[in-house]
Amino acid sequence: MADSEGGGTKIMRGLLIAAVLVAVLVLGIVFWEQILNSIGDGWNYLADRFPSQGGQQTVVIIYLVLAVLFGILFSKAGHFTAYGVAMGLLPLLWFVFWEGFPLLGLNPASWKNALDVAHMGPSAVILWAIVGAAVITIIFVPLELWEKFRRRKRALS
Numbered sequence: 001m002a003d004s005e006g007g008g009t010k011i012m013r014g015l016l017i018a019a020v021l022v023a024v025l026v027l028g029i030v031f032w033e034q035i036l037n038s039i040g041d042g043w044n045y046l047a048d049r050f051p052s053q054g055g056q057q058t059v060v061i062i063y064l065v066l067a068v069l070f071g072i073l074f075s076k077a078g079h080f081t082a083y084g085v086a087m088g089l090l091p092l093l094w095f096v097f098w099e100g101f102p103l104l105g106l107n108p109a110s111w112k113n114a115l116d117v118a119h120m121g122p123s124a125v126i127l128w129a130i131v132g133a134a135v136i137t138i139i140f141v142p143l144e145l146w147e148k149f150r151r152r153k154r155a156l157s
Helices: 007-030 032-048 054-075 080-099 108-115 122-156
Strands: none
Touching: 007 032, 054 080, 054 122, 080 108, 080 122
C-alpha cells in the first residue's frame, strides 16, 4: 500500500504553486503589451496564410471543427493518454488527407479531385496541423483539469 504524503510535502507544494502563480501574474502584467502584440502578430500570420481556394478553406474549417470535437470527446476518456491519442490521430489523418500514403497505394489526388480541392503546400499543411493540435490542447487541458477538480471535490465531500 502506498504511503500518503506528509503535511510538509503538501505545504511545500502549495507554496511552490503559489510562487509560480505570482511569478506568472507579475510577468503577465509587466509584459502585457508585448503579449498582446504577439497574439495580434500570430493572428495576422494565420490570417495571411488562410487558404484562398474555396475547397481548401472548407477543408481547413472542417479540420479545426474536428480538432474542437476531438478535444471535447477525448477529454471524456478521462486521462492524458487519450490526449496523446487525439494529438497523434488528428494531425496524422490531416497529413494522410493531403499527402496520402504511397506505400499502401493511397493517392490523395483521387479524393482531392473528387472534392475539387487544390493541393496545399507542405508548409501550409504543417502550419494547420500545428494549429489543430493547439486547438485540441486549448480545449482538452482545461476540460481535463476541471474534471479532475470535480472528482477531487466529490472525494473530499
